[in-house]
Amino acid sequence: MDVFSLQPTNVNLSASSRHGLFQKTFFHGQAAKFLQPRKVPVARKLRLLGSPGSPTFRGNVIKAVSSGSDSKDVNLVFVAGATGKVGSRTVRELLKLGFRVRAGVRSAERAQPLVQSVKEMKVEGSTEDSFQVVEKLEVVECDLEKPDQIEPAIGNASLVICCIGASEKEVFDVTGPYRIDYLATKNLIDAAASAKVNHFIMVSSLGTNKIGFPAAILNLFWGVLIWKRKAEEALLASGIPYTIVRPGGMERPTDAFKETHNITLSVEDTLFGGLVSNLQVAELMAVIAKNRRLAYCKVVEVVAETTAPLTPMEELLRKIPSQRPEPIVQDAVPELPVGGNDVPSSVISDVVDSSKDATSYRSPYFAYDNFKPPSSPSPSTPSTDPPASTSIDISGNGSAKPLNAVESTQVTDQAPLPSSGPLSPYVAYEDLKPPTSPTPQVPSL
Numbered sequence: 001m002d003v004f005s006l007q008p009t010n011v012n013l014s015a016s017s018r019h020g021l022f023q024k025t026f027f028h029g030q031a032a033k034f035l036q037p038r039k040v041p042v043a044r045k046l047r048l049l050g051s052p053g054s055p056t057f058r059g060n061v062i063k064a065v066s067s068g069s070d071s072k073d074v075n076l077v078f079v080a081g082a083t084g085k086v087g088s089r090t091v092r093e094l095l096k097l098g099f100r101v102r103a104g105v106r107s108a109e110r111a112q113p114l115v116q117s118v119k120e121m122k123v124e125g126s127t128e129d130s131f132q133v134v135e136k137l138e139v140v141e142c143d144l145e146k147p148d149q150i151e152p153a154i155g156n157a158s159l160v161i162c163c164i165g166a167s168e169k170e171v172f173d174v175t176g177p178y179r180i181d182y183l184a185t186k187n188l189i190d191a192a193a194s195a196k197v198n199h200f201i202m203v204s205s206l207g208t209n210k211i212g213f214p215a216a217i218l219n220l221f222w223g224v225l226i227w228k229r230k231a232e233e234a235l236l237a238s239g240i241p242y243t244i245v246r247p248g249g250m251e252r253p254t255d256a257f258k259e260t261h262n263i264t265l266s267v268e269d270t271l272f273g274g275l276v277s278n279l280q281v282a283e284l285m286a287v288i289a290k291n292r293r294l295a296y297c298k299v300v301e302v303v304a305e306t307t308a309p310l311t312p313m314e315e316l317l318r319k320i321p322s323q324r325p326e327p328i329v330q331d332a333v334p335e336l337p338v339g340g341n342d343v344p345s346s347v348i349s350d351v352v353d354s355s356k357d358a359t360s361y362r363s364p365y366f367a368y369d370n371f372k373p374p375s376s377p378s379p380s381t382p383s384t385d386p387p388a389s390t391s392i393d394i395s396g397n398g399s400a401k402p403l404n405a406v407e408s409t410q411v412t413d414q415a416p417l418p419s420s421g422p423l424s425p426y427v428a429y430e431d432l433k434p435p436t437s438p439t440p441q442v443p444s445l
Contacts, residue, residue: 072158072198073100077289079161080104080144080188086203086250087163088114089282095133096123097286104142104153111139144184150191158198159289162188165203166224168251174222182227186234193238199292200240201285204228206248206301209269232299243288243295247281248274248303255279261304265316274303287313297324 077094081087082103091114094101105111118134142153144164154160162185166176185202192200208229235242248271253261257277263284284302288295294317 071156072196073156074158074198076100076102076155076157077159077161078102078104078154078157078197079163080142081162081164082139083110083114084163084165085278086281087161088117089279090161090163090285091137092118092121093282093286094289095121095136097290099286099289100136100138102138102140102153102155102157104140104144106141106143108139108141115139144187145179147187147191150188151195154191154195154197157195159292160188160192160197160200161285161289162200162202164188166222177222177224177227181224182231182234185231189231189235189238189240193240197240199243199289200235200238201243201245201288201295202231202235203281203285204232204244204246206246206271206273206303208232208246210272241292241296243292243297244268244299245281245285245288246271246299246301248276248301250276250278250281253277253304257304258283261306262308262310263302263304263313263316264308265313265320266301266303267320268299268301271301271303274305276302276304280304284313288317291317293326294318295320296326297322299323 075098077099079087079091079094079101082091082101083105087103091101091103095118103111103114105114115134115137118137119131121133123133140153142149144150164180164184166173166180170176189200205225205228208225209232232244235244246268253275255277257275258280261275261277261280263276263280281302284300291314294314298317298320300317300320
């Protein structure tokens, strides 16, 4: 599978065929030089429409990463269905965030409007021009109904976004929803699992797990929601970290829909209907690609409403619960450098602190020896014996003398004795008695 990176350059004309070179003619008469596909016969070359005075592009062959390679490019995203309404907008939104995009298309000729829109795209707040942005776009021909073409097309991409779906224009194609929404999507999921991608984002639909209205109406299109649900189940069973996006109706809203409607996210099987634009869904998936931990194993339903407040998508994603606990990756303890007495004390302290943090408890009571959790006082039995009179020998001849109130107060102030009496306040004060109910009296006539 050959992948083509679109780069502005001068085209060298050559009529030689001994070195595996041949000529392809543009529609306006220019010729570009490509490599002859000898090793991979399924690859087809990308031809770009040119115009007088516009820069010419050539196909630069990128070596495919071997399947099973664990070296994934975090900044590289594979988008399936990149020429569709949602897919093309997703490609542009990813490029705006600085990602490199590998666009998977069934026909290279259909990718020409996508490339042209990327060339005309303006990135706000960026110093890159259109030529620098288009260099981050790679177009690869890949038929998702042919499983042997998918994994080489994914290559070393760390994220796969699936934007495919049966076209509403092919209403009389009975097998369309089964072939595209289920079978082709499942082939992509299996290839992504084999390629060991880090995350998979799938665009589904509202009502995939519901019965009745309006799911029954949509399923009149040859059971489209049923096959989308089966594709969701295949993704859930694959073991890949996923995010399933279930948008509302996207046929009528235009890109200007976001100016008057703000998106809202809900947990799965909550919404029954609603509208959202293709651009808003594309922006959401770009945010998910940038914040994959916030979208880890979540199913979100998205619509846009006029009454919804304008909220950052990151906050909306944070409120959706994850269906699986995210694995905790602990930092490895750094190794001590070899050198005996030459080891700096700061390095040793860092190693000790990191190892202590990795094995210590999370409770704060284990961090301090004398820090104990509070406990309730044990109740004691109140004493009924009268207090004994206190006497002390003040003459020195061994005779004890009872203390009066003043002397007792002075001795108590000098050497306070521990009190073992009851905790009730009514015992400490003679005149303090608990309240009693008034005695009823016979009314006088």
